[in-house]
Amino acid sequence: xxxxxxxxxxxxxxxxxxxxxxxxxxxxxxxxxxxxxxxxxxxxxxxxxxxxxxxxxxxxxxxxxxxxxxxxxxxxxxxxxxxxxxxxxxxxxxxxxxxxxxxxxxxxxxxxxxxxxxxxxxxxxxxxxxxxxxxxxxxxxxxxxxxxxxxxxxxxxxxxxxxxxxxxxxxxxxxxxxxxxxxxxxxxxxxxxxxxxxxxxxxxxxxxxxxxxxxxxxxxxxxxxxxxxxxxxxxxxxxxxxxxxxxxxxxxxxxxxxxxxxxxxxxxxxxxxxxxx
Amino acid sequence: xxxxxxxxxxxxxxxxxxxxxxxxxxxxxxxxxxxxxxxxxxxxxxxxxxxxxxxxxxxxxxxxxxxxxxxxxxxxxxxxxxxxxxxxxxxxxxxxxxxxxxxxxxxxxxxxxxxxxxxxxxxxxxxxxxxxxxxxxxxxxxxxxxxxxxxxxxxxxxxxxxxxxxxxxxxxxxxxxxxxxxxxxxxxxxxxxxxxxxxxxxxxxxxxxxxxxxxxxxxxxxxxxxxxxxxxxxxxxxxxxxxxxxxxxxxxxxxxxxxxxxxxxxxxxxxxxxxxxxxxxxxxxxxxxxxxxxxxxxxxxxxxxxxxxxxxxxxx
Numbered sequence: 001x002x003x004x005x006x007x008x009x010x011x012x013x014x015x016x017x018x019x020x021x022x023x024x025x026x027x028x029x030x031x032x033x034x035x036x037x038x039x040x041x042x043x044x045x046x047x048x049x050x051x052x053x054x055x056x057x058x059x060x061x062x063x064x065x066x067x068x069x070x071x072x073x074x075x076x077x078x079x080x081x082x083x084x085x086x087x088x089x090x091x092x093x094x095x096x097x098x099x100x101x102x103x104x105x106x107x108x109x110x111x112x113x114x115x116x117x118x119x120x121x122x123x124x125x126x127x128x129x130x131x132x133x134x135x136x137x138x139x140x141x142x143x144x145x146x147x148x149x150x151x152x153x154x155x156x157x158x159x160x161x162x163x164x165x166x167x168x169x170x171x172x173x174x175x176x177x178x179x180x181x182x183x184x185x186x187x188x189x190x191x192x193x194x195x196x197x198x199x200x201x202x203x204x205x206x207x208x209x210x211x212x213x214x215x216x217x218x219x220x221x222x223x224x225x226x227x228x229x230x231x232x233x234x235x236x237x238x239x240x241x242x243x244x245x246x247x248x249x250x251x252x253x254x255x256x257x258x259x260x261x262x263x264x265x266x267x268x269x270x271x272x273x274x275x276x277x
Numbered sequence: 278x279x280x281x282x283x284x285x286x287x288x289x290x291x292x293x294x295x296x297x298x299x300x301x302x303x304x305x306x307x308x309x310x311x312x313x314x315x316x317x318x319x320x321x322x323x324x325x326x327x328x329x330x331x332x333x334x335x336x337x338x339x340x341x342x343x344x345x346x347x348x349x350x351x352x353x354x355x356x357x358x359x360x361x362x363x364x365x366x367x368x369x370x371x372x373x374x375x376x377x378x379x380x381x382x383x384x385x386x387x388x389x390x391x392x393x394x395x396x397x398x399x400x401x402x403x404x405x406x407x408x409x410x411x412x413x414x415x416x417x418x419x420x421x422x423x424x425x426x427x428x429x430x431x432x433x434x435x436x437x438x439x440x441x442x443x444x445x446x447x448x449x450x451x452x453x454x455x456x457x458x459x460x461x462x463x464x465x466x467x468x469x470x471x472x473x474x475x476x477x478x479x480x481x482x483x484x485x486x487x488x489x490x491x492x493x494x495x496x497x498x499x500x501x502x503x504x505x506x507x508x509x510x511x512x513x514x515x516x517x518x519x520x521x522x523x524x525x526x527x528x529x530x531x532x533x534x535x536x537x538x539x540x541x542x543x544x545x546x547x548x549x550x551x552x553x554x555x556x557x558x559x560x561x562x563x564x565x566x567x568x569x570x571x572x573x574x575x576x577x578x579x580x581x582x583x584x585x586x587x588x589x590x591x592x593x
Contacts, residue, residue: 010393014386022374101370105432108334108366109387110359274337 015123036073036139066143070136083208090187091201093120098195098277128180132173158241182258189266195277287471292342304495318475320492326475360390363438369429373418403431422449443474493585516542517569527560
């Protein structure tokens with residue numbers, strides 16, 4: 001159980017407050033919210049309805065039902081933009097503190113290095129959650145403004161009510177947040193290797209990009225299920241009736257494995273290194 | 278700890294060493310910082326002072342040797358010692374996009390032992406103590422170096438401490454600010470807090486220190502109370518003569534190194550070995566035309582320069 005009284009005034013609360021008071025964080029969240037907005041405006045202005053199957057999935061449905069703006073925008077944001085923002089936040093975790101020198105003052109405050117790593121990981125994950133929900137909520141809002149809103153036809157052909165559709169949207173946002181947590185752990189590890197945050201950010205984004213490129217090479221099909229991005233676009237299962245949680249579970253397992261591996265590496269590195277910055 | 282630690286010491290190290298490859302940045306340090314002292318940790322830039330402080334505070338790994346900080350073994354019991362220690366390490370560092378006050382709140386929240394109920398009051402008291410109440414709401418990127426330095430000291434004072442470790446606390450301060458910091462340190466020492474203060478400028482801290490250690494190239498070359506260190510028996514010799522080369526040779530027969538300085542020769546005469554009057558007589562006998570012969574007990578600073586060698590930064 002989360003002890004609210006203990007949380008209040010803790011390092012975790014401080015971490016979130018510092019993260020969400022940074023202008024950079026808000027700039028990234030604003031940019032993320034622009035994705036569904038631009039998408040919806042583009043569809044509205046073009047006027048013509050796309051034949052099914054053209055453009056990104058669900059795009060053809062947007063003009064008939066605004067509820068689909070969020071889904072479509074999510075599919076557009078997953079390969080590049082969301083990993084980019086995760087790279088910035090996760091790459092900055094330790095390297096950013098080391099770069100400003102505040103790391104040494106946190107450690108002598110004192111914060112144990114293990115606790116700091118956990119807090120930093122949870123903080124970056126909270127950003128991922130904020131990012132996916134920002135995108136989804138903006139999507140619904142702009143969809144409701146520009147397009148008719150109504151019961152949603154699922155991929156299986158069934159029609160569900162708006163409240164039921166909101167539950168699916170919520171699940172998709174959670175799914176994408178979990179998808180990004182493995183990358184967050186990688187970013188955290190890279191961040192313990194350097195005192196130059198930009199380097200850690202770039203390296204994290206490179207990992208995400210390379211992984212996705214490997215995922216497109218059929219010759220490497222053997223390793224595909226182990227790639228961090230393997231299930232990234234797999235949330236379609238959540239849009240069927242009855243709801244299928246298979247890919248949700250597999251994705252969560254895969255991400256947990258990445259968190260365990262890169263969390264341990266980050267721990268091994270960070271708890272033994274000299275803080276000389 | 279293998280060695281029994283005398284509880285009268287706030288910091289006690291034996292054989293403390295930090296090596297980077299084959300180079301020992303800190304070499305077998307035996308620091309003895311008595312509780313309640315104002316301990317000046319002196320040495321030129323690059324002599325290993327900050328590396329030592331990093332090891333004391335658990336920021337850097339110890340290559341070999343042992344450290345006891347307020348009776349706790351470092352690094353194993355660091356969680357017990359650190360809440361009782363306030364530190365300013367290698368200059369102040371803050372989140373530039375947060376206000377001075379919010380920075381202190383952040384660091385205080387990081388300490389599990391700091392009661393959140395009193396946080397706001399303690400932060401305000403620390404800000405008031407260093408005279409930053411007016412600037413508390415300003416973002417730190419708008420602070421001058423002196424203000425950051427004072428905020429760093431405020432950060433060390435967020436809670437009642439037993440030991441303050443201040444690394445070059447007067448860096449970047451104007452003479453007025455330096456005086457204020459000295460007064461602050463004096464008032465803290467009156468409260469019984471042990472203060473460990475490093476500096477490369479003896480003149481900045483010699484007036485307030487009760488104890489000193491002098492570092493040079495990773496080693497302690499002198500350590501003790503200020504009285505002990507001032508009571509050395511060496512004498513500074515200044516010899517006025519035009520026969521400087523001859524005088525240096527003459528001194529060499531006594532095993533004394535003379536340094537030519539224009540029309541004079543300077544040398545340090547160790548205690549007990551030879552009477553200065555005998556040396557003078559033998560110099561005159563060998564044909565050195567002596568115009569003046571002055572003996573002075575060296576000041577602490579001269580001793581310090583002699584201990585740490587040439588090239589020492591003696592800017593005032």
